[in-house]
Amino acid sequence: MAKREGIKDSYDLVVIGAGPGGYVAAIRAAQLGMDVACVESESREGGLGGVCLNWGCIPTKAMLESANLARHIKDGAADHGIRVKGYELDIGAAVTRSRQISDRLTKGVKFLFDKNGVMPIFGRAKLPGGKKLEVQLKGGASSTISASNIIIATGSRPKTFPGFEFDGERVVSSREALEIRKPPGHIVIVGAGSIGMEFADIFNAFGANVTIVEILPQLLPLEDAEIAGVVERSFKKRGIKVKKKTGIKSLEKLDTKLLVTVEGASGEEVIECDTLLMAVGRTPNVEDLGLEAAGVKLDDDGWIAIDELGRTSAEGIYAIGDVAGMPMLAHKASHEGIVAVEQIAGLPTHPLAREDVPSCTYCHPEVASIGRTEGQAKEDGHQVKVGKFPFSANGRALAAGAPDGMVKIVADAQYGEVLGVQMVGHNVTELIAETGLGRALETTVHEIAATVHAHPTLSETVMEAALAALGRPIHI
């Protein structure tokens, strides 16, 4: 166990960044008996947990729950025999609640560090070369630490385009959007990936006019087109405006308004709005780390180049999570952190198979997927059988008032291997885990179909989709 009385001169492992990749790696290393420190540059009180706990996964999920409740009160409660009169929407209160949840979790990371003996160091780390770190401490002093091994887990930050620079108030990234305490009259969201879609859902539920602008021909461009279509119909029904195949040209900031010029199939158009949320992707935090001095090379796309065990081009230096490549997802970062640490410890480990990383979007209806889509599987040269099952034929989904949704399993025609699964609908982000386990164990649709799924549950849709892939669904 590390002593907590102060920063030591050397550690077995120093992790740079306390996000979901870094803090998990640090805890795992401590479990394996290493002397570990974790450097975090976030100066906010608490500060641990990275974007995920502070400004990403967790607070957005809190806001989406608030949005969902608002929508139920507005549209669904009366059907249930609950007539709500005179309710008010207060996005500020919802933001406060989301911050409390974030705080609770970041404190949880602190507790886990204490419990496992991980030394947190608040400051900014730089690699001067070799297995050393110079840390500019939060208080102003600096400290040089040597480490047998270093894991870089510095994450990523939102990016934008020239002419659309963030100003923190009207032109915002997801980070500032999480602290908007007064709903904008009209918000334009550029980018219909997971982040853009989730904020569209939140602001729509809290009464803002929302316009989504996406350059590609479908919302959620990385997902199956049919699945994305279900979300698009739902969004449009709720009054969210969708502009696909539309690019942004310029931005004019007036005193009271923003004028966003976009260009789509029907030519240029100027959209007037109060807030512009740029959700066009994230860029890895590779600057000012001394990567060059340390001999850590980047790949052609600007991420730190790693092998399947997280090793960089510099001996003893590893990189995990967003800074080390796509997909930029917390659960991928955590898994890579464990793999890197177990590799350092010389344990057999389980390298990440990127096609086995599930992807989830928590707007309503939710979207979850793993592996290959039908189109991708065919491109790979597979003969596929696709089994689909709609939520409208599932009792539990109907009881929940959520008939919009489906599960789609793409199976290899010969052996029934589960090549990919796509889902849309109520709580599908929870349903995807079964298929992830299935893929990890090389389960085929035969076993999924033969597994007893409790009735009535949404999980029956997975079993039925597997049956459908075998050509023998019961309930459709």
Place this chain on the structure above:
Amino acid sequence: MASRIVMSKLSPTMEEGRVLKWVKQEGDPVESGDVVVEVETDKATMEVEAMGSGVLRKILVQEDATVPTGTTLGVVAAEDEDISAILEESRAVAPATVQATASVQGPATMEPSAPVVPSAAPSPAGDGGRLKASPLAKRMADERGIRLEALRGTGPGGRIIKRDIEAAASAGVPAAAATAPVIDYDIPYERVELSQLRKAIARNLIQSLGPIPHFFLTREIDMGEVLKLRGELNESLAESGAKIGVNDIIVKTAAQALSEHPDVNVSFAGDHIRRFTRVDVGIAVAVRDGLITPVLRDAASKGLRQISAESRELIARARNRKLAPEDYQGATFTISNLGMYGIDEFTAVINPPAATILAVGATQEKPVVVDGAVAIRPRMRVTLSCDHRAVDGAMGAEFLATFAEMLENPLRMVL
């Protein structure tokens, strides 16, 4: 801090390595950089150095064991350091994957089936009697006719997964014996088409015992006449220096009996049976680290003296490792004699491509009833192992009856 000695991946193709020699023993002090253990990879012998200093507290993988890369081989730690967590962790992963190298590859040469699969060695994935394979791997193996038992799994805990099946398929691992590739031997044969009944028998029996469904027939034979004959023959041959052994007579008799029962001189070849038109008798010979079976060609048409001379020469060459492949491959029948070790009777494992093997026990004086009275007679017990896909009980029994009758009435052989 404790450090592990690990079977590292020393080359891109390395998936496992063998522990050759522990240079340090448990309790020895170790400095960082000391050579602790020598390991053998797929390409070379390598020295593994300690990453930390302390004492070699624990050796987890013994010499001669082969383990996957990444396996913890031992732990270096301070003398009083608590390493229980590391041991626990290593145990959790190790036992399922660690396994000793298959001891003797048997007489690998006896199995000419091209890609050698140590079918006798326990399947690594079958650790503890349960075959560990993913559902997808099982389905693929089933469809492609690949025997899971013959594969080594590379998944967690030695589990056979998709990539193992794909590797096996591209490496041409033989399928289940019922559909195994048939190797052509230079033995003349005629093709016998399988009846539906024969196909059904083959299909069913393959499920029972390994790739070749064995059954066994035992019979006791009076050797009085044979011993008498041997005495007379050797007396008459005394001047020439030649000497006939009991085993030579057994070889000759078996060859003769087989030529009278051609249905037993066969090989099961998947979609047909090969009924050999020549009797090539393999003679199992124990050599220093195993067993080899030189083949006496066309034994039925050779005289005792020639058989004796040839087998003496073959056995000598076998013991001196001077046999060429054509000397030991492709017997149509095999004789394994453990009589000189005082074995009363035993069962032998069939040596492909033959469908039968005869296990010969010691000839011993025993009280038996002869013509209503107890007499002391030299008796020998033999057991015929048969490949049930090709040879049925009655066929084997009839062959044995002829064989016994010939030994008990050696004159019968002249007929």
